[in-house]
Amino acid sequence: MKRRHLLAATALALTMGTGSAGAADTPGVTATTIKIGNTSPYSGPASTYGVLGKLEAAFFGMVNEQGGIAGRKIEYITLDDTYSPPKTMEQARRLVEEDQVAFLFATLGTPTNSAIVRYMNQKKVPHLFLATGADKWGDYKSSPWTIGWQPSYRTEAQIYGKYILKEKPAAKIALLYQNDDFGKDYLLGLKDVLGDKFDKMVTVATYEATDATVDSQLNTLKASGADTLVVAALPKVSAQSIRKVHDLDWHPLFLMSNVSISVGAVMNPAGPDNGIGIVSGAFVKDASDPTWANDAGMNEWRAFMNKYMPGADQNDNNYIVAYGFSKTILQVLKQCNGDFSRENIMAQANNLHNFEVPVLLPGIVINTGPTDHHPVRAMQLERWDGKKWVLFGNVLQGDPS
Secondary structure, three states: OOOEEEOHHHHHHHHOOOOOHHHHOOOOEOOOEEEEEEEEOOOOOOHHHHHHHHHHHHHHHHHHHOOOEOOEEEEEEEEEOOOOHHHHHHHHHHHHHHOOOOEEEOOEOHHHHHHHHHHHHHHOOOEEOOEOOOHHHHOOOOOOOEOOOOOOHHHHHHHHHHHHHHHOOOOOEEEEEEOOHHHHHHHHHHHHHHHHHHHHHEEEEEEOOOOOOOHHHHHHHHHOOOOEEEEEOOHHHHHHHHHHHHHOOOOOEEEEOHHHOOHHHHHHHHOHHHHOOOEEEEOEOOOOOHHHOOOHHHHHHHHHHHHHOOOOOOOOHHHHHHHHHHHHHHHHHHHOOOOOOHHHHHHHHOOOOOEOOOOEOOOOOEOOEOOEOOOOOEEEEEEEOOOOEEEOOOOEEOOOO
16 A cells, blocks of 8 residues: 555645646646655655654644745645655656656655656756765766755765774774665765775675664674774664674674664664664754753754654654754745745755754754755764763864765
């Protein structure tokens, strides 16, 4: 059964047709509505991330409750792609050609977005603020209609590589990564920093997104004699890795991808004490960190969650990231000043200057331009203490790639 989420308040718009004479010139826009499309994995190996699409639907519901944008209500159509690239292609075509959305927003996943990026750019449909940190989303020359949002995985890996060299100059590094563009960015980022020392310092193991476990890979990596472990994996595999490393009585300097730092989805299921000492990179505030207990930006997010997503796990970092995506696209729509042509939507996505998002860490702002499709470029390191992530050091930036 195909899963399809529509905001109840605007579901009627599906029966209204395009509605205005200018619709052919402004796809997805009528006198009263703006259609926005999304694909998310509500089932399959990355279903943990389905909460992003759910928050975005709730956010647009709030926007509609407050009057919409330029007199128009947002109709958000989010379809389940099961984290399967062929399914993502099918759903993207449906959204663009049948539903005729104005643009796609926050589509999740590196392999899934890789399947549709050429199509979206050939169709000249804005493909905005992707829920993936693949470095290639910043390639404005080959994909001018596509733009990322979060720090690229390559940037993140560069930051980890510099930290490893500072802490363990002679480290023996084990790298476990998902065998696709998502994981390979971590490989590239470490190579950027280690250079010709990479082959001598690093032992590599990969896994497929559909693999049931990574136990054999971790057994092999431990046997290599590595004293440092970098895991570039989705939440399910990251939680498995934390448990397995603990069961192996292996105590490396352990660094883990930011996409898997959720307390509720990763650290608690893995056993919170099993992950003590793991280091990751952060760019958004952590709801479990008492530092932000009275923070104005996080209080705004909590108020939203309490009203529009009651009962949701507020320790799940994905809800915070999705709020950041949503605040950013709202700013783009406001800057459109009523002109919701695809060309102007893309122009405004390329026109964000020192935009402050309430859930980003202090010192991190969003900047974009026609030749800058990396909106967030900075991170701060953090360490898991068994209950929460604790920030340390300064806000850091990777090297241009």
